[in-house]
Amino acid sequence: MIPAAAFLAVAATLFALGVLAFFVKRDLLTQFLAVEVMLNAANLAFLALAKASLKAEAQAMVIFVLTVAAAEAVVGLAIVLLVFRRRKTIRTEDLSGLKG
Amino acid sequence: MAWVLFGILSFLCLGAVAAMIVSSNQAHNALLLVLAFACLGGLFGLLDAPFAAAVQVIIYAGAIMILFLFAIMMVDLKAGLPPERRRYVLVLAGLLGAVLLAELLIVIRRAFLGAGGPGPADGQGPAGIGHLLFTRYLYPFEITSLLLVAALVGAMALADKPGRKEAS
Numbered sequence: 001m002i003p004a005a006a007f008l009a010v011a012a013t014l015f016a017l018g019v020l021a022f023f024v025k026r027d028l029l030t031q032f033l034a035v036e037v038m039l040n041a042a043n044l045a046f047l048a049l050a051k052a053s054l055k056a057e058a059q060a061m062v063i064f065v066l067t068v069a070a071a072e073a074v075v076g077l078a079i080v081l082l083v084f085r086r087r088k089t090i091r092t093e094d095l096s097g098l099k100g
Numbered sequence: 101m102a103w104v105l106f107g108i109l110s111f112l113c114l115g116a117v118a119a120m121i122v123s124s125n126q127a128h129n130a131l132l133l134v135l136a137f138a139c140l141g142g143l144f145g146l147l148d149a150p151f152a153a154a155v156q157v158i159i160y161a162g163a164i165m166i167l168f169l170f171a172i173m174m175v176d177l178k179a180g181l182p183p184e185r186r187r188y189v190l191v192l193a194g195l196l197g198a199v200l201l202a203e204l205l206i207v208i209r210r211a212f213l214g215a216g217g218p219g220p221a222d223g224q225g226p227a228g229i230g231h232l233l234f235t236r237y238l239y240p241f242e243i244t245s246l247l248l249v250a251a252l253v254g255a256m257a258l259a260d261k262p263g264r265k266e267a268s
Contacts, residue, residue: 002106007147010110014140017117024121029172030129037117037133040140040160047147056228060237062152063229066159067244071251073164077171078258084175 007048015041028080028090032073039069106146113139126172130165137161151226 018037025031043062050058084090116136120129137160144153233241 002102002146006106007143010114010143013114014117017114017121021117021121027126029126029168029175030120033120033129033133033168036160036164037136040137040156043152043156044140044143047144047149047152050149051147056232057236059149059152059229060232062149063155063233064237064240064244066155067248070159070164071247073167074251074255075258077167078255081171081174082258090175 004048004052007051008045011041011044011048014038014044026092028083028092028095031092032076032080036069036073039065102146105142109139109142109146112136113143126175127169130168130172133168134161134165137165151229 015038018034018041021034021037022031025034043065046058046061046065050056080090083095087095089095113136116132116139120132120136123129123132138157141153141156141161144150144156
């Protein structure tokens, strides 16, 4: 029997790695993947607590998180493709048009 | 046994994400994340959430990551692997295929002999989740369906080629 704390520790590490990847990587697509990692860490935490509290609510939440993640991926990838089509690059250093 | 599985799965999952931070090849990054999400599916299974585990593997490791791979192919077209590595890839693919076949055979054997493990606790299985979704969470459920339609239409509007004549 594995305690929920162990799963929560994995979820926290995963989330931290996702944040790290988001800030370290320098292209839009990989940063997007890092966001997905963070969402998955949240899912893992939800399920760990679901098991600890013996409630199915958290599993329903996981379904919602998944749906939102899918919608976000679709729109986000469309935007990334649009940026690539206009600027011919997805490296964030080259996309500094909004810098003051 | 559960601890061993937990250790292997969480190590693979965290290791894949860490490797993604180090690697600079976008296609490799996406494939590493497929591995990470598949391992997360295994962790979900360890948490007595088989439905979430199946959804994780099918939708996340399957559908969403395929979407990412398509986007990567469209954005960054690089030359294929060098020829000397193709043989190694072939061996790897054959090995994975054999593992998949073995898994399927085990599942079929179990389906016919009917030796299932203990199911999830009462109200925690797919039936319980479905009941919750259509009773207490009906409102959020409908809103998510609207969100999906909005995302679909938005993505089509965004990905439209510029300068094309409006129909009508």
